[in-house]
Amino acid sequence: MKILVLNGPNLNLLGQREPETYGRATLPEIETLARDTAKRLGADLDFRQTNHEGELVGWIQGARGTADAIVINAAAFTHTSIALRDAIAAIGVPTIEIHLSNVHARESFRHHSTISAVCRGVIAGFGAHSYVLGIQAAVNIIVTRC
Numbered sequence: 001m002k003i004l005v006l007n008g009p010n011l012n013l014l015g016q017r018e019p020e021t022y023g024r025a026t027l028p029e030i031e032t033l034a035r036d037t038a039k040r041l042g043a044d045l046d047f048r049q050t051n052h053e054g055e056l057v058g059w060i061q062g063a064r065g066t067a068d069a070i071v072i073n074a075a076a077f078t079h080t081s082i083a084l085r086d087a088i089a090a091i092g093v094p095t096i097e098i099h100l101s102n103v104h105a106r107e108s109f110r111h112h113s114t115i116s117a118v119c120r121g122v123i124a125g126f127g128a129h130s131y132v133l134g135i136q137a138a139v140n141i142i143v144t145r146c
């Protein structure tokens with residue numbers, strides 16, 4: 001059971017600025033939390049971050065046949081990227097959209113996601129725990145096959 005966790009632009013800055021919005025955990029600390037969660041649930045985790053949209057597209061394409069589910073925090077690309085949406089739609093790997101913050105309680109430009117419609121579900125607003133919930137949802141999809 002393999003889960004690919006993808007992180008988009010600027011998430012490498014977590015813990016350094018805007019703790020009131022994104023919490024105090026750094027991305028390496030979130031990775032440790034995610035790995036502990038996956039291990040407890042019997043899943044293998046591949047955890048990655050990039051600031052480049054094309055790299056995310058390549059990683060999503062590469063998940064076909066190699067990952068059982070994707071958990072993605074596409075960060076700002078969530079609100080702009082048709083390329084990510086098309087890649088997720090193309091590969092047929094169940095994908096869960098996650099966010100640290102409650103994007104619906106923030107600026108209106110964060111209310112729209114280009115990827116939600118091609119994801120199995122959306123988790124937002126629980127800080128680092130959104131990653132735990134995303135991995136739990138991914139395992140549930142894989143184990144129940146639905």
Ligand code: CA2
Nearest residue numbers: 010011013014017075076099100101110
């Ligand atoms: O709440 C989330 O997880 C977001 O995906 C985070 C993105 C934002 O553009 C989305 O609307 C919601 C921003 C990630 C950048 O994180 C920073 C961390 C520290 C300092 C500055 C940015």
